[in-house]
Structures are given as C-alpha cells and as structure tokens.
Amino acid sequence: MLRKGIDKKFKFLPLPGTEKAETLNNPYCGMYRIYRFIADCDQLQPDGIPIEKVLPDTNQQLCLVEINLLPYNEEFLSEEALNIIKRIFEHFSKHKKQMIVRFVYDLEGKGVLNEPKDIAVILEHMHQLSPILISFTDFIYILQGLFIGSWGEMHSSRYLSERNMTRLAKQLYECSGEKTYIALRCPSFWRMIFQTYQPLDSDTAFSGIQKARFSLYNDGMMASEADFGTYGSIRALDSKAYGDKWVREDELEFQYKLNRYVPNGGEVINECPYNDVLPAIETLKKMRVSYLHSEYDEKVLDKWKRSLSVSEGTLWKKKSAYEFIEAHIGYRFRIEEVNVSLAGDKTGCLKTILKIRNVGFAPCYHRFEVKLIVRTASYTTVYEYPVDTDTSRWIPGEKVELTGILSTEEWNQNTYVLGLSVYDPRSEQAIKLANTFSAPDHRGIYSLGNLCFGKGNRS
Incomplete structure (x- = not known):
C-alpha cells in the first residue's frame, strides 16, 4: 500500500485525448x-x-x-x-x-x-x-x-x-x-x-x-x-x-x-x-x-x-x-477531463474524476457497464473498479461526472496505466468513445494516462 509521504511523489500523466471526426459504429444507433x-x-x-x-x-x-x-x-x-x-x-x-x-x-x-x-x-x-x-x-x-x-x-x-x-x-x-x-x-x-x-x-x-x-x-x-x-x-x-x-x-x-x-x-x-x-x-x-x-x-x-x-x-x-x-445519430460519448489525486483520507486510495459528455443527438437508452481499469503496461496485472452510473440517462449536451475510488493495497509497481471501459452486456460489445485514446485490446479499454510513483515509495 502507499507509504506516508507518497502525495509528494505521486503523479498522473494524462494521455492526449482530442475528439476524432469519424463515425464510431456503436450498437443501437x-x-x-x-x-x-x-x-x-x-x-x-x-x-x-x-x-x-x-x-x-x-x-x-x-x-x-x-x-x-x-x-x-x-x-x-x-x-x-x-x-x-x-x-x-x-x-x-x-x-x-x-x-x-x-x-x-x-x-x-x-x-x-x-x-x-x-x-x-x-x-x-x-x-x-x-x-x-x-x-x-x-x-x-x-x-x-x-x-x-x-x-x-x-x-x-x-x-x-x-x-x-x-x-x-x-x-x-x-x-x-x-x-x-x-x-x-x-x-x-x-x-x-x-x-x-x-x-x-x-x-x-x-x-x-x-x-x-x-x-x-x-x-x-x-x-x-x-x-x-x-x-x-x-x-x-x-x-x-x-x-x-x-x-x-x-x-x-x-x-x-x-x-x-x-x-x-x-x-x-x-x-x-x-x-x-x-x-x-x-x-x-x-x-x-x-x-x-x-x-x-x-x-x-x-x-x-x-x-x-x-x-x-x-x-x-x-x-x-x-x-x-x-x-x-444516436449517442456519442466524449471524455473531456480526467483528474486523479489522493483520496485525502490517509488510506492511500486514489480518487479519480472523469468528466464525459454525450455529444450525439440522442441518449443510448441502455445501461452499459462502466469500469475504471488499472493495469501494468504488459497487461500481466489488471484491476477493475466498477463506476456507479446509469448511461441510459446520459442526456445529449449534459456533462456527466464519474467518480471512482481506486484501492491501492495490492499495487506493488511504480507505474500503472489508467484506463476506462464502457461495455454493453446485451450486444456483448465494447462501446467506442469519440476520443483519440487508443483501445488496444478486444475489451475496448481506453488508456487515459499513466499513474507514476516515486521509487522507494511502494511496499
């Protein structure tokens, strides 16, 4: 878990994620x-x-x-x-x-x-x-x-x-x-x-x-x-x-x-x-x-x-x-901001806030599974953190704020990749986002940035 003083060493390095001008080909629209x-x-x-x-x-x-x-x-x-x-x-x-x-x-x-x-x-x-x-x-x-x-x-x-x-x-x-x-x-x-x-x-x-x-x-x-x-x-x-x-x-x-x-x-x-x-x-x-x-x-x-x-x-x-x-036509989800900081409760957890906007003409009308993903660069270790949100109510034009608390107890590396997964269990498809973040695997995990810890500050 995080040691005392980690707040001075922890950094979140976001990846560039501008919107791309292309059709996403998502289900139901x-x-x-x-x-x-x-x-x-x-x-x-x-x-x-x-x-x-x-x-x-x-x-x-x-x-x-x-x-x-x-x-x-x-x-x-x-x-x-x-x-x-x-x-x-x-x-x-x-x-x-x-x-x-x-x-x-x-x-x-x-x-x-x-x-x-x-x-x-x-x-x-x-x-x-x-x-x-x-x-x-x-x-x-x-x-x-x-x-x-x-x-x-x-x-x-x-x-x-x-x-x-x-x-x-x-x-x-x-x-x-x-x-x-x-x-x-x-x-x-x-x-x-x-x-x-x-x-x-x-x-x-x-x-x-x-x-x-x-x-x-x-x-x-x-x-x-x-x-x-x-x-x-x-x-x-x-x-x-x-x-x-x-x-x-x-x-x-x-x-x-x-x-x-x-x-x-x-x-x-x-x-x-x-x-x-x-x-x-x-x-x-x-x-x-x-x-x-x-x-x-x-x-x-x-x-x-x-x-x-x-x-x-x-x-x-x-x-x-x-x-x-x-x-x-339909829904189009665009991430507009990603912030990661210490939770501030001395537990060593990280607080993640994502701001996402539906820029499409319509809602998606379905409740997708939304998860924050923390993984190693090689994918040998993957941690999943479900986000409590109802995507069926992500209304066009409105900004939605997603909050996740990431428990770090089992983390033992100095660098992790923070990602986001939006998945539809009914069609069994990953939902594509409008940002230029890469989706490197079949699960459609979008890499948002790197979580970096100073050497000697992990146990």
Missing part, C-alpha cells in the same frame, strides 16, 4: 438498410438470395428486417413460415446485428385491401410469433409498427381507431421480449393509446411498464410542415382528444421530452427546405434521432453529402454534413 423477406419464402426479396447467404452491411450495426405476412392474411401462420422467420432472426443474430423488425401485410400502398379483414387474425399472428420474439429479445431492438397499414406504416388501415390500436399495442407488448421497444408511427398514436398528454417522465422511464417500452419512428421525416401527415394543425393547448395531431412545433417539443427515454428514427424524404442542412440538424437534435435509413431518400442524403458541415470549430470543418450527421 446509426444508419441502417432494409432487408425484405416474405413469410413463406426463404430468400431475400427481390434478390432471391437464400437467407443464410445474405450479407448484412459490416459498417452498420442496425438492420431493418421487413417480413411480409400477406400470404397469411386470412389464416394462421404455418409451421414453415414460423421456421423461416426463426431462420431470418438466427442469421442476423449470428452477424451480431441489432434488428429493427417490421411485420407487414402490404408493400403496394394498399393497406386496407391487403391487411386481414378480421383483427383476430393479426392478434393471433402476434401470439404465434411470441415464442420467437421472446427468444431473440437480445437481438430484436425495436418492433416497428403494429403490423397494420400500407407498408406497415400505420396509415391507410381499417384498424386506426383507439379501440383497435389499443388492443394491438397491448397484444404486441405482451408477446414480445421485455427489452424490446415497440415503435409507433405518430406521436398522436402514443398519446391516444396511453390516454395522456404527458410523455414519459424519469420515474416511469425504463420501468418495463407498457408505455415505457413504446417509442416512435417517422418515415416522413422533414418532408413538409406536417411531415406528410405525421403532424396536424391543432395546437397542444387547444387539443380536446388524445389522438389529435398537433402542429409541428408542439409535436417536436413532445418528442424532445418523450425521446429522452425511448428511441426515435426513420427515413428522411422529399428534398425541400425542411431538410436543408441547418434545419435538418436542429430537427434531428430535437427529435433525438438515433437511427436513419441510409438509402432513402437519395436526393436528401445527396444534398447532405454535397454540403459542408456547419459544425462550430475546426474538427468537422472539412467534413460533409452527411458525415457529421452520420457520426452524431
């Missing part, structure tokens, strides 16, 4: 592609590639897996269909992807014509799928929609009444894994189903109750004043029904509060002033967007790729707006 399947066919559509031969994008953590149930819109799912769906989930799970899953009955814009004529069929399909959904809960991040409407987007459907959507939402909640989010197409649907004008608060967030697992998605993002029907013309203060669609300003404010605790994402469409770079970035921040379709709408995405980033400072100055947006 970023760009995604769509992979389409039909429940009675074991091939990717329309390519005809067998399920097990499909190659998910290696640069994307998220995959939107769309499964068309149209062949069964008047009957129960067959054992063959259930087996095909299970094989689809197995395949993307083997590739360590987080799936956004959308079940649909329509891909033609004919929701009323193609969806089941009896809601009981949809409810039974959810029940049949339940064992599969629950068994893949670690890989199914979000169930998008309630199976209904054109393209599964919850419009042009016979089941948009409060009674029907409440039944469908409750059934899907009960039939899916406890960790799986369910995304609704409009904020008004969220208010209607849960009979409240108030979004989630800190007490109900992450509690597991039904409304704490319901999030949003928007496939008409920044397309117009109303995002092509996502919003309406009623001011929130004038609303007389939970299902009213509010004006854009009020809906964005509602999402800003709700999506502090549940994810939001979708597609940008229809090149227009609403998705010009400056208003787009402000909207993505306001909506707390954590996932975006990487292939649609090309005109909007190309506009961002042709435009320079408008970020303040020099870090992103030469990067495109698209590169800036891609790197900030």
Whole structure:
C-alpha cells in the first residue's frame, strides 16, 4: 500500500485525448438498410438470395428486417413460415446485428385491401410469433409498427381507431421480449393509446411498464410542415382528444421530452427546405434521432453529402454534413477531463474524476457497464473498479461526472496505466468513445494516462 509521504511523489500523466471526426459504429444507433423477406419464402426479396447467404452491411450495426405476412392474411401462420422467420432472426443474430423488425401485410400502398379483414387474425399472428420474439429479445431492438397499414406504416388501415390500436399495442407488448421497444408511427398514436398528454417522465422511464417500452419512428421525416401527415394543425393547448395531431412545433417539443427515454428514427424524404442542412440538424437534435435509413431518400442524403458541415470549430470543418450527421445519430460519448489525486483520507486510495459528455443527438437508452481499469503496461496485472452510473440517462449536451475510488493495497509497481471501459452486456460489445485514446485490446479499454510513483515509495 502507499507509504506516508507518497502525495509528494505521486503523479498522473494524462494521455492526449482530442475528439476524432469519424463515425464510431456503436450498437443501437446509426444508419441502417432494409432487408425484405416474405413469410413463406426463404430468400431475400427481390434478390432471391437464400437467407443464410445474405450479407448484412459490416459498417452498420442496425438492420431493418421487413417480413411480409400477406400470404397469411386470412389464416394462421404455418409451421414453415414460423421456421423461416426463426431462420431470418438466427442469421442476423449470428452477424451480431441489432434488428429493427417490421411485420407487414402490404408493400403496394394498399393497406386496407391487403391487411386481414378480421383483427383476430393479426392478434393471433402476434401470439404465434411470441415464442420467437421472446427468444431473440437480445437481438430484436425495436418492433416497428403494429403490423397494420400500407407498408406497415400505420396509415391507410381499417384498424386506426383507439379501440383497435389499443388492443394491438397491448397484444404486441405482451408477446414480445421485455427489452424490446415497440415503435409507433405518430406521436398522436402514443398519446391516444396511453390516454395522456404527458410523455414519459424519469420515474416511469425504463420501468418495463407498457408505455415505457413504446417509442416512435417517422418515415416522413422533414418532408413538409406536417411531415406528410405525421403532424396536424391543432395546437397542444387547444387539443380536446388524445389522438389529435398537433402542429409541428408542439409535436417536436413532445418528442424532445418523450425521446429522452425511448428511441426515435426513420427515413428522411422529399428534398425541400425542411431538410436543408441547418434545419435538418436542429430537427434531428430535437427529435433525438438515433437511427436513419441510409438509402432513402437519395436526393436528401445527396444534398447532405454535397454540403459542408456547419459544425462550430475546426474538427468537422472539412467534413460533409452527411458525415457529421452520420457520426452524431444516436449517442456519442466524449471524455473531456480526467483528474486523479489522493483520496485525502490517509488510506492511500486514489480518487479519480472523469468528466464525459454525450455529444450525439440522442441518449443510448441502455445501461452499459462502466469500469475504471488499472493495469501494468504488459497487461500481466489488471484491476477493475466498477463506476456507479446509469448511461441510459446520459442526456445529449449534459456533462456527466464519474467518480471512482481506486484501492491501492495490492499495487506493488511504480507505474500503472489508467484506463476506462464502457461495455454493453446485451450486444456483448465494447462501446467506442469519440476520443483519440487508443483501445488496444478486444475489451475496448481506453488508456487515459499513466499513474507514476516515486521509487522507494511502494511496499
């Protein structure tokens, strides 16, 4: 342990850790592609590639897996269909992807014509799928929609009444894994189903109750004043029904509060002033967007790729707006300060204070394991010190202070390396940080600096 007088000899030599201008490719956020399947066919559509031969994008953590149930819109799912769906989930799970899953009955814009004529069929399909959904809960991040409407987007459907959507939402909640989010197409649907004008608060967030697992998605993002029907013309203060669609300003404010605790994402469409770079970035921040379709709408995405980033400072100055947006969708953790000192209680312990900021557009919505690591240069000795913090509540823009007390009783070297590890047990991945600190091993330990003790001051 530390001897008396060590405070005069101890030094912490921090390593440089400036931010890097690149996408981190962390779980649960970023760009995604769509992979389409039909429940009675074991091939990717329309390519005809067998399920097990499909190659998910290696640069994307998220995959939107769309499964068309149209062949069964008047009957129960067959054992063959259930087996095909299970094989689809197995395949993307083997590739360590987080799936956004959308079940649909329509891909033609004919929701009323193609969806089941009896809601009981949809409810039974959810029940049949339940064992599969629950068994893949670690890989199914979000169930998008309630199976209904054109393209599964919850419009042009016979089941948009409060009674029907409440039944469908409750059934899907009960039939899916406890960790799986369910995304609704409009904020008004969220208010209607849960009979409240108030979004989630800190007490109900992450509690597991039904409304704490319901999030949003928007496939008409920044397309117009109303995002092509996502919003309406009623001011929130004038609303007389939970299902009213509010004006854009009020809906964005509602999402800003709700999506502090549940994810939001979708597609940008229809090149227009609403998705010009400056208003787009402000909207993505306001909506707390954590996932975006990487292939649609090309005109909007190309506009961002042709435009320079408008970020303040020099870090992103030469990067495109698209590169800036891609790197900030979801969460992005940046260490801003590291301080190490004697604890001051004569125990010889060291007190470590880290200041870290989420500079992304959204929270991570998950509780990651955070540990301070003290190791020798050769890794022959490694000490771990868990940090008591809840990463799901690291809100964008807010600085979080992490404190750790490092017991030195077993230390017998003059030099150690101080590191930080952020790890997600659900996806079994180390979380990448935005700093230039090196992550030298598979555990993703970021080296923050060296702990140095004067010779003769160890026992």
